[in-house]
Amino acid sequence: MSTASAVVDQHHGGHDDHHGHEEHSFTGIPSKKILMWAFLSSDCMFFGTLISTYIIYHGKSLVGPYPLEILSIPVTTVSSFVLLASSLLMALSVAAVNRQDLAKFRLWIFMTCLFGIIFLGFQSFEFTEFYHKGLTMSTNLFGSTFYTMTGTHGVHVALGVLWLMSWFIYSFFGDMRDKAIDIEVAGLYWHFVDIVWIVIFTVIYLIEFVGVGA
Amino acid sequence: MATHTDVVTTPAHAPAALPVGEPGILGPRPTSPTGVWDWLTTIDHKKIGIMYGLFALAFIVLGGIEALLIRVQLAIPNNNFLVGDIYNQMFTMHGTTMIFLGVMPLTAAFFNYVVPLQIGARDVAFPRLNAFSLWVFVAGAVLINLSWFLGGAPNGAWVGYAPITSPQFNVGHNSDFWIMGLLVLGVASVAASLNFFTTIINMRAPGMSLMRMPVFVWMTLITNVLILLAFPPITIALVQLLMDRTFGANFFNYAKGGMPIMWQHWFWVFGHPEVYILILPPMGIVSEILPTFSRKPLYGYPLIVFSGAFIGFMGFAVWSHHMFTAGMGVVAVLAFSITTSIIAVPTGVKIFNWLGTIWGGNLRTETPMLYALSFIAMFSIGGFSGIMHSAAAADYQQHDTYFIVAHFHYVLIGGAISGLLAGLSYWFPKITGRILNEKLGLAAFWTFFVGFNATFFPMHILGLNGMPRRIYNYEANMGFNFWNMFVTISAFILAFSFLLFFINMAYSFFKGKVAGNDPWDGRTLEWAISSPPPVYNFEAIPEVTHLDDFWHKKQTGQPMPTANGQLIHMPGASYYPLVIGFGMFVMSLASIYLTDNMLAAGTGAVVGFLILLFGIYGWALEGPGGEMLDPTKERGAYN
Numbered sequence: 001m002s003t004a005s006a007v008v009d010q011h012h013g014g015h016d017d018h019h020g021h022e023e024h025s026f027t028g029i030p031s032k033k034i035l036m037w038a039f040l041s042s043d044c045m046f047f048g049t050l051i052s053t054y055i056i057y058h059g060k061s062l063v064g065p066y067p068l069e070i071l072s073i074p075v076t077t078v079s080s081f082v083l084l085a086s087s088l089l090m091a092l093s094v095a096a097v098n099r100q101d102l103a104k105f106r107l108w109i110f111m112t113c114l115f116g117i118i119f120l121g122f123q124s125f126e127f128t129e130f131y132h133k134g135l136t137m138s139t140n141l142f143g144s145t146f147y148t149m150t151g152t153h154g155v156h157v158a159l160g161v162l163w164l165m166s167w168f169i170y171s172f173f174g175d176m177r178d179k180a181i182d183i184e185v186a187g188l189y190w191h192f193v194d195i196v197w198i199v200i201f202t203v204i205y206l207i208e209f210v211g212v213g214a
Numbered sequence: 215m216a217t218h219t220d221v222v223t224t225p226a227h228a229p230a231a232l233p234v235g236e237p238g239i240l241g242p243r244p245t246s247p248t249g250v251w252d253w254l255t256t257i258d259h260k261k262i263g264i265m266y267g268l269f270a271l272a273f274i275v276l277g278g279i280e281a282l283l284i285r286v287q288l289a290i291p292n293n294n295f296l297v298g299d300i301y302n303q304m305f306t307m308h309g310t311t312m313i314f315l316g317v318m319p320l321t322a323a324f325f326n327y328v329v330p331l332q333i334g335a336r337d338v339a340f341p342r343l344n345a346f347s348l349w350v351f352v353a354g355a356v357l358i359n360l361s362w363f364l365g366g367a368p369n370g371a372w373v374g375y376a377p378i379t380s381p382q383f384n385v386g387h388n389s390d391f392w393i394m395g396l397l398v399l400g401v402a403s404v405a406a407s408l409n410f411f412t413t414i415i416n417m418r419a420p421g422m423s424l425m426r427m428p429v430f431v432w433m434t435l436i437t438n439v440l441i442l443l444a445f446p447p448i449t450i451a452l453v454q455l456l457m458d459r460t461f462g463a464n465f466f467n468y469a470k471g472g473m474p475i476m477w478q479h480w481f482w483v484f485g486h487p488e489v490y491i492l493i494l495p496p497m498g499i500v501s502e503i504l505p506t507f508s509r510k511p512l513y514g515y516p517l518i519v520f521s522g523a524f525i526g527f528m529g530f531a532v533w534s535h536h537m538f539t540a541g542m543g544v545v546a547v548l549a550f551s552i553t554t555s556i557i558a559v560p561t562g563v564k565i566f567n568w569l570g571t572i573w574g575g576n577l578r579t580e581t582p583m584l585y586a587l588s589f590i591a592m593f594s595i596g597g598f599s600g601i602m603h604s605a606a607a608a609d610y611q612q613h614d615t616y617f618i619v620a621h622f623h624y625v626l627i628g629g630a631i632s633g634l635l636a637g638l639s640y641w642f643p644k645i646t647g648r649i650l651n652e653k654l655g656l657a658a659f660w661t662f663f664v665g666f667n668a669t670f671f672p673m674h675i676l677g678l679n680g681m682p683r684r685i686y687n688y689e690a691n692m693g694f695n696f697w698n699m700f701v702t703i704s705a706f707i708l709a710f711s712f713l714l715f716f717i718n719m720a721y722s723f724f725k726g727k728v729a730g731n732d733p734w735d736g737r738t739l740e741w742a743i744s745s746p747p748p749v750y751n752f753e754a755i756p757e758v759t760h761l762d763d764f765w766h767k768k769q770t771g772q773p774m775p776t777a778n779g780q781l782i783h784m785p786g787a788s789y790y791p792l793v794i795g796f797g798m799f800v801m802s803l804a805s806i807y808l809t810d811n812m813l814a815a816g817t818g819a820v821v822g823f824l825i826l827l828f829g830i831y832g833w834a835l836e837g838p839g840g841e842m843l844d845p846t847k848e849r850g851a852y853n
Binding site: 024025026027029031034035038039041042043045046048049050053056057060061062136137138140141143144145147148152166 | 335339340404407408409411412415416417418420422442443444445446447449450451453454457458461462463464465470471472473476480483831834
């Protein structure tokens, strides 16, 4: 985005969309926050459908490679840790923008993005690795369900990174004084995507290894 | 994100406009107050509602023509007018068009136009997101219909059952258009639902607690929650089918262990709530019209509201009654048989409440009321045959016959369309400022009522006699000849009734009696303001103290609050929702051809995505913008 357009939102003509006295809010909750919670409820059904499909098709693959043969718990544990840690960084950036500490805000939101990108890096590494071990979308049901579910989650993370990175860049050009609510809403999304990963990690990786190598 | 409109405390003689010409990525914001660009860039909920309505009516005409072509084929045995695949395309597109491009957007038109007025708001919570929903809907609707010119329309029925739509059995791009079209329409629906959910929760006038909301607003709220929760399963199912078709995945491929029945489950986990998404808004409309035209309060308001909520909840627990013959086993069939019987109870409660509303009332049988009464009667008939299906043993006999076709047309035309035509007749004066011509209206209603029943009642008989649906011919000695010819002739009568309705709309728009603010002696807030309403809706936001607040104010002689010197902030129009809709159209159209030419189609999809991204950033960076209006000067300036 050009720097010229980034300063567009400078005027304060009484349309500040947060906690100003002009805000019409029957509940006292900002509309953006209500919208995001409603969206997340919808996204729950979205991932619910993907996860159910994975569980229903679990163990139904007719040919290999099977999950136990190629999943690597240590690698994915590290990437999961990175993603979950990014939630902490996200919370720190929300806190920073709330006190208008822009230097800290930029640091933490940049780190959040970086951790998100590292997670995506792990995921592409994993996808490439599995591909070389013979697992593609069309190999078996495990391939179809695994790539579709983790891929959808990866797209969520990627969109989140794009969103947060846009705020990081915007903070150098635009006025952040009335933007705390926007960061908080982006944070809700980010935390949700992390929480979903906990479920996916459990369903795909941890349950697979119950009773193995004990 | 856009914001809503606010009242700003500014001296009355402040400059009437904020700097609106700030440069965005596309140069200044659109400012044209009239003409094509105004409609293309508007974020006014009323204009968006009108556009939703006009698009929906156009697609109802298209879906109606498709229905007539189907009926021409079936008029005589062994006809060869539409044979085989083209017949499949015709009934697939008839169903898809009527549900996703006709009834749903027509309900969305009412959500848009009526809900902000009924809750005493100046607009929806996110006006630009609202325009986004409209243009994405248009993108999806055009995309799915483009298939007619690009190698053939979808042909796997509106339910798109895998493996009928799987790559092994459905070559060509027919089903790809269906998948991409529905995915795009899903985005539009979910975005609109997020907006209406937030609007109803957060934009109500002071004092309008949940139990003081008009029933139509309640049904809108429930419907939009259903859309939010029901569209994700179909989205994922469509993605899975897309993966099967484009990337060789195995979700519904039996040879690799996939289970085609999973498609049926995901489809109906969406598909049954979808039925209530189609019928709850008309139920809300009817609940507005019956009290107004009976001159009595709605009988049992809380019961009607809670029944609606219960129907919405139970709507997620009955999907497998569409699959009794799929071999799910006794336990599943029994469970869904029971839940299906249960869901009839709140529906019955509503019907008795509506009857209680008209009981002893001072009835005025003008056209809106006639359509509303027709809703009760026709929907009840459709409901009764629905209860018959809940008995699984009976359903085995009726499944996939014309008995089912009769059943769901009774609930969808006799129910939903009756209710929507009632709403159109009821709110037409508010939207245009003129009342529909009553003589033409009566002619249109009675033609509709007779034509509808003559078309669909005989289908019960055909169905019980074993005529299967989705089959393009039948033998002359099956005993189906008379009723099929009868039904085909009646279908043209039904179509004629719509023509009359549209002629009436056009005639009354120019020549109709001027309505004034409150032609029906209405009960809710939209009747308190001028017809058509000014762009800002309410000069001053009213304080709500009762259910049917406007009625209460009229009875007790309280005036509506008038302009108090405050300027009203109206957010500015925007190009970007249209840009995003266009980007999404390019992206989804290109994606259809990924299997033919990965490079060219991939490039097209990336270009579409970049247009979309450009639109999103333009949107985010331009901000809500807007201008300050002085209601005392702007009164009646907008149409």
